[in-house]
């Protein structure tokens with residue numbers, strides 16, 4: 692039986708995330724962490740060009756040396772992606788002892804979590820995983836999804852977020868709330884965004900829409 696992994700969306704803002712190793716695999720893990728608000732620290736003697744750039748821009752901190760026991764202190768999450776199997780094992784061991792969740796790039800089953808392929812369109816994030824069975828196929832599926840879910844979804848979810856906030860603020864009755872939130876999804880805002888006819892709804896327009904759609 693394959694492992695039934697539990698998908699969760701982690702809030703890493705203000706948390707320390709440590710990445711051991713600085714090769715292309717570490718770079719991919721770091722890419723998924725950017726814009727999360729996490730404090731990202733990379734511990735590795737070498738780094739890729741892109742990681743160096745990120746360090747220069749202050750997006751990540753770099754401790755330029757090999758991993759040492761004790762490095763995981765204070766971490767919320769850890770990724771180990773060195774090309775040394777024994778080092779990755781040591782990192783996993785320290786993480787388990789410290790109680791920090793760990794991802795191992797070369798022996799995923801020894802770690803606590805694996806990294807899905809993620810398609811982002813603003814607030815919308817679609818994560819694809821095959822429980823480790825084929826990372827290549829997972830990347831292919833994400834590529835297919837990129838065709839179906841274009842940049843318009845970013846604006847669409849900004850709209851949905853905004854109108855939902857106002858509905859939650861104005862309408863206390865759960866039945867009326869549910870009715871309105873359902874009605875919002877019947878608006879063809881996506882088509883408007885696609886054909887260039889969408890104009891940002893003001894709070895006044897949203898409030899009027901709420902008033903007009905309260906019944907039936």
Ligand SMILES: C[C@@]1(CC(=O)O)c2cc3[nH]c(cc4nc(cc5[nH]c(cc(n2)[C@H]1CCC(=O)O)[C@@](C)(CC(=O)O)[C@@H]5CCC(=O)O)C(CC(=O)O)=C4CCC(=O)O)c(CCC(=O)O)c3CC(=O)O
Nearest residue numbers: 719796797799805806807808820821822823824826827830
């Ligand atoms: C289990 C997992 C653990 C983890 O890393 O968390 C894992 C493990 C391993 N990957 C390996 C190889 C490759 N991985 C990729 C690509 C990605 N790998 C990613 C995730 C995961 N990879 C986790 C499970 C995903 C899931 O199902 O949920 C992605 C989705 C996300 C990311 O890395 O950020 C990212 C695509 C991102 C994107 O494009 O969207 C490619 C393709 C490429 O490089 O283009 C190859 C080469 C082709 C091939 O081998 O298939 C190897 C063998 C290493 C060796 O040969 O030694 C192992 C080790 C093993 O399987 O034991």
Ligand SMILES: NC(=O)C1=CN([C@@H]2O[C@H](COP(=O)(O)OP(=O)(O)OC[C@H]3O[C@@H](n4cnc5c(N)ncnc54)[C@H](O)[C@@H]3O)[C@@H](O)[C@H]2O)C=CC1
Nearest residue numbers: 712713714715716735736737757758772773774778796797
């Ligand atoms: N999970 C995944 O998606 C994939 C995992 N892999 C695995 O990930 C490993 C790393 O892959 P790449 O990034 O391509 O390797 P790489 O060889 O390009 O980079 C390895 C990095 O680890 C650093 N490193 C080496 N010893 C270290 C130590 N003691 N402490 C800290 N950092 C150390 C190196 O300086 C280098 O930056 C591979 O050996 C393979 O086992 C490979 C492909 C995909």
